[in-house]
Amino acid sequence: MGAGTAILSSAGTGMATSAIGYTLAAGEDYDTSEMVLSASVGAVAGAATGGVNYAFAKPLPLNYGGCLNETAKPLVQFGLEFGIDGSAGVAQTVGTNWLNNRPTSQEEKGYSFILGGGTGAVLDIIKPGVGGGPRGLMIEYFNNKMIGSVAQNKKTMELDR
Secondary structure, three states, X not given: OOHHHHHHHHHHHHHHHXXXXXXXXXXXXXXXXHHHHHHHHHHHHHHHHHHHHHHHOOOOOOOHHHHHHHHHHHHHHHHHHHHHHXXXXXXXHHHHHHHOOOOOOHHHHHHHHHHHHHHHHHHHHHOOOOOHHHHHHHHHHXXXXXXXXXXXXXXXXXXXX
């Protein structure tokens, strides 16, 4: 399989699994715009992780006597995929909040980066291209349930004053 095929395949898988993940997490709060956003972020993240997986599936040009291939290669791959999926998590949270006219705090961005990176990177290494769905599910659960409930609690507290 060539690089283009690997990247396109992972993009499609990322798009589909992110859309499914969003749909499962949203439940009755389903919004087509948010689903399209989730699927789009999943496609971009899937393409990027597909490229990383393709590049790391074969020996690297500069392997420094084999040590990078044997020792550091999985760590470098995990770090790259963590960064990609973490950034996708932040993009999804910022986009969802933007669609709902809510600001995104630094804490939300941090949680989204860690949650998206951890969920997506681990699963992308196990099975390339599938991290987008669980990442999308976790991020949308975070966006819909956790952030939504915090915003709702703030409104309730303001009404009680």
